Amino acid sequence: MALTRIAGTPVTLGRNGRTPKTLRNRLASAPMERNYGTTGGYITAQYIDYLVTRAKAGLGMVTTEATYVRADGKGRTHQLGLHTDDMIPGLRRLTDALHAEGALAAVELNHGGRTAQAAVSGFKNLAPSPVPCPTAGGEVPRELTAAECYELVEAYGAAARRAVAAGFDVINLHGAHGYLIHQFMSPISNHRTDEFAAPEFFMNLVIDAVRQAVPDTIVGMRVSVVEGPADGISAEQQVAIIAKAHLEKLDFLDISAGSYDAGEWIVQSGEWKPGILADYAKAYRQFGLPLGMAGRLNSPEIIEEVLSQGTCDFVSLARAIHADPAFVGGVLRSDRYRPCIACNVCIDNLGLGQVTCTVNPAVGRSRVPVPTPAVRSGAKVLVVGAGPAGLTAARELAEAGANVTLMDDGVRPGGQFALAERMKSTPDFHRFADWSSAENERLGVEVRLGVHVGTSDAGKLARDFGADAVLIATGGHRPTPGFIGADSPRVLDVRAWLAAHPDILDAGKPGSVCVPPEAVTIWGADSVAMTVADTLASLGTAVLIVGPQDALAPESGRRAKILAVPRLEANPKVRIFLSSTIEEFDGTRVRISRAGAEDQWIDAPGELLVSRSVLPLDGSISLEEREAGLSLAASVPVALAGTVVDTAPAIVSNAVKSGYDAAQRMAAALAGSGSAGAEFAGTVPDRRSFPAKSHASSELGAQTGGAQPRRLGLAQLSLVGIAPPDLVTIAAEAGFDFIGARVRPVTATERPYDLQPGSPMLRQTLARMADTGITVEDIEFLLLDGTGLQNGADQRQAWLQMMEAGQALGASTLTVACADPDLDRFGDHLAQMTLDGKAYGIVPTLEPISYQAVRSIPQAAALARRAGCKIVVDALHINRFGGSLDELAAAADLVPLIQLCDGPSSPPGNREGLVKESRSERGVPGEGEFDLASLVAAFPAGTAVSVETPSDSRVAALGESGWAKHLKAAAGAVLSTLTINNAALTGSTK
Structure with a gap:
């Protein structure tokens, strides 16, 4: 109209x-x-x-x-x-x-x-x-x-x-x-x-x-x-x-x-x-x-x-x-x-949390959406897989200025998602596929269908196409069913069955001559099983559902199934066996097992259709596969999207989000001159909310004959039991310029903090900052271990919440350490953190730690340059893993902050000792055997210094304020006598 x-x-x-x-x-x-x-x-x-x-x-x-x-x-x-x-x-x-x-x-x-x-x-x-x-x-x-x-x-x-x-x-x-x-x-x-x-x-x-x-x-x-x-x-x-x-x-x-x-x-x-x-x-x-x-x-x-x-x-x-x-x-x-x-x-x-959107992956993800970076002129990207993840990635990259070729082995874009639009409960799903096709045409995305591309072919394709990058959005492998009789020709994947019978779902429509199947058996009770069963049942098909799930479509929310589930449960031609496993199929019957009950043989009419969630995708890509396939692309970046690297349920909403995230990572790698994270290069933005009163700076300026003074801060770990508002007050009284604040505890013994925007503690902290001139430079401390969790919560959600708090406090950096043995995976997470941080003015700073997975300056610098972020240097760990001045000088452009402490030249004998020393008993600057003056002198005068020196015993003796004043005086003495010493730091003495 x-x-x-x-x-x-x-x-x-x-x-x-x-x-x-x-x-x-x-x-x-x-x-x-x-x-x-x-x-x-x-x-x-x-x-x-x-x-x-x-x-x-x-x-x-x-x-x-x-x-x-x-x-x-x-x-x-x-x-x-x-x-x-x-x-x-x-x-x-x-x-x-x-x-x-x-x-x-x-x-x-x-x-x-x-x-x-x-x-x-x-x-x-x-x-x-x-x-x-x-x-x-x-x-x-x-x-x-x-x-x-x-x-x-x-x-x-x-x-x-x-x-x-x-x-x-x-x-x-x-x-x-x-x-x-x-x-x-x-x-x-x-x-x-x-x-x-x-x-x-x-x-x-x-x-x-x-x-x-x-x-x-x-x-x-x-x-x-x-x-x-x-x-x-x-x-x-x-x-x-x-x-x-x-x-x-x-x-x-x-x-x-x-x-x-x-x-x-x-x-x-x-x-x-x-x-x-x-x-x-x-x-x-x-x-x-x-x-x-x-x-x-x-x-x-x-x-x-x-x-x-x-x-x-x-x-x-x-x-x-x-x-x-x-x-x-x-x-x-x-x-x-x-x-x-x-x-x-x-x-x-x-x-569950923030309201997201299936078709719009930018909303509801705990942050202000970050625009996808524009790619350098002429960049060519090959996207493999035209399902929801691939379509999303292709569009995002094309919008960013890339020349995109999209390949898929199907006959139309949309992948298996194209089947969903024909289901009774999801009639509007075609709108996404139609819109994606129109966007492909508008943006000039070249779509090649009917082309099978394996993971190991990506590198060769990149070379053949002259692609600057490859994005793989093909999901994972589907293993075969594990019950006796699974090799029967009557056992079919439900999606393959639907694709092979495209007219079945048109049965009953005007002009259709197709007759729906009289009966089917569906192995699985996930959302796909539910919607297929509901659609077929509405056409008069008798349906048997057997699934290990304890409810129909447990991965779907209540509103997504609010009509379909009651229909199925009320239909006399639908039989549902939940919390049940198929052990055997003899061609006409299935033997099912349920906890606390004897195995039972029941009639299994029609073909047996296997739904996907019963047989989860194999989400692993082995190192051998990477080396055999992906590395053939030599220096070409490769990004992975979809459930192949995603532990979330294999639903379209998650696929779209993973395609979007992969495209953003890829665009960042292709931005500007083409070096990964080029747009993040340069100095850390100044996010300070209040003008510093420069308590330490004026004093040190006099001591160094008027040279540019170093800003001196007090790390939260030095007084880990003190709440951030009180740490501001103590730091001001002791004469520091800034603090490093923790927005939540890192260890089980720390008191809980709530510095999220709107919290009373945040308001109190900001008020004291305004009164004292103390600023927050750094948010401490995030540890990534490869589990996808941080203190039991989703790790990305965790760092976004920390960044939100850091933005409110005016911080510019967020310290992160690596406990993940897979450094490739960690590097991907670090790149995502860096991309997310743009919305908050927060740059991740990777800290090499002697007892964690990244424990050298070259390692940390390589990861930081790849991700486009920074590194923070800690005097204790430098000495414990044997860092040298040459390594520090090579990474000086990446370091916005030095953590200062001291200690004996001989390290503890085991990991437990290193952890204890790191967290509770470091040496006061200038009272140990580290060459701190040479360490600090390796960096430009504008590099800030934060004193990170915890000591349970001496804090108890001096009190929190007394300890802070003692650390301030000790650090000031070190910084006032800077010397240059090109000797290796390990074991050096004064």
Whole structure:
């Protein structure tokens, strides 16, 4: 249909004498939850960037997620809050930035009620009646007294006042989705007999309190037009409740649907028609208020349709602009955009962490997205594999300026993902493949299909094509099934079976003559098995599912399978055996085993289709394979994408992310002159937040006859039991210029720290820095060991959180050490860290440590140059692994910081001794046998020095302040008598 562009016309909100506010167009962002805040409810730089990016795209109104009005109403670990005045400054930064882009700023006020859980909020949950919410965690809430209900009403009013103080133009009351206001409306959750039994009573009290608190502010309310469950609020009942609302005090209504008991209505499946709520919206026109509407508004065409027909006055967009803010331009000007495929990974990630996106790998990954570096002119890249990872990598590299050739052995791009678009529950998946093909054409990516390329062929292909780099996105090897009879011709991989029978899924469609199979057996209960079984069952096929999983599709979130699983469980022609393993297949039956039960033979009709997750990909690439294949490319960089190097589940969302990450690493290697990490070369950026008072520098300048003084700092390890705010104070009193701060403990004996943005400790640290002039130069300390974990958490998440804290503190470096025996893998991680650090102004500094995997200056320098980062030199470890002045001089350009301590020339006799010496009993500078003056003199005068000298015994004797002053005086004496000594450092004496 031809677009009439009604979406681009302005709409004004405000009545009854209130100052009106005009949206520049009819596109608003919905209050989509994202988990991008801090655990304390503060907004982050990442969240501000996310919302401002969508304002820049042209939205008329940008709305935050639901913000809790009181601490016991917090429903998500990283949800935004408006429960205290402390929230106001951060939110003011957001609203100022949104206004600068021409958008109105809106906030949604909420309380979780029974959906809030003590494990998240730290408080007992409260509700109209003691009815638990199983899908939120099942905690039985305490019933609110009438007095407590009125107190909660006042909390909404107080939050509204804070919203106005923070600069918001519009306030939206969350009266939908099974949260507190909605709980008072619903017969499921409200069994009261007092005045609050009336479904509209609490809602009207909130409306009144908010209007009284902010008399001239635009206020609206979000409403679920249907609750969902049969015993919940019907569509007609909800209209009747809203008819009793104090509508004269509202400026708009914003309609949505569903509740926690019917999540399929909140975020709709791709099976449901676009504009699903349009029919319900008509009943709300009787109230005469401007009307916003959500619900499967995923294309410019459906948006123009509902607006032109007067169904609503503006639309509330969530998933479409999460997938790509350029969707706004698609609606307003027919710009190209990356389409949402309604996979619901976004909503399903809410219980796991940050909300990511299958098709947009840049969002929701604990950081402000880092642009892919532009590659040098003429760079040629070969991408092997045209599945989701390969398509993503090819597009990203082509956007970065590379000449890209994409190869695949299939007949069309998309790989096995192309099969998913034909499934009943994922009809929108074709949009990603179609968009990728259009992007290939737009960017000039050469696509070669029907070409088989093995891992070992990559080097030869690179030479034949004259490629500057090769990116492999082919996944891993699929082993054969391990049960007796697996070699039967009736045992087939489910994807191969679908590819060999392309017409099967068209059965039942108009014009199709294909007849679906009468019966099939599926070995596996993963998401692929679920969706294939659901699709075939809908065509009348009898399906037997046998899987080792204890639930259908455990790797998928609840919303991704919210329709398919109930259908399968209710279908009499579907048999499901979970927690079961196939031991034998005799052609007509399978023998299955289950824990605690005897083996059982059951009929296995039709062909036996093997689903992928039962037989995980072989994710290893051996050293022999690298040397036999990849190294043939000589100096050509090779990047790996996809599950071949990824331990995450082999789902499309992870494949797209791995392709994107591999492309960013590859682009960094091909940037500028072509040397890996060239864009990161040069000096470490100065990230200091406050001007240093130069306590040490002025003193040392006098001692060195006016030569450029060295800045002197105090490392956290010197006083590891001291919290960072106190370390700032102690360092200032002792006369240091800066500190190195740990944002969390490294060893089990250290006290816990919380320096994440928004934490009280961070605010206290920043306040003391402002008072004293002490700065933070370095964030200590990250150890990578190859497990993919850091203190039990995902290591990338760990370093991103450390970088976020470092950015808030004004640090410029993050110290990392290597305990990973695979230095190639470690080098890849270091390169990714360096790339991630650009968003925060943080450069990783690799520290060679005598008892870790990287324990020499040449080793560290080679890895740092490859990754584009820096190294930090520690006097203790230099002496323990035998570093020389020549090695130091060769690496001097990489060193922003020297760690100063002293010790005896003879090292401890074993690793345990080295660890103990390193962490708890180093020597005071100048009191041992290291040639510290020669060490320091090997580096330019601008290289900072940090005293890192722990001593459990002497701190106990002198006290923390006394110890710091002693270290300051000792380090000052060393730095004032610099000499040049070209002798090797090992065993040298003064």
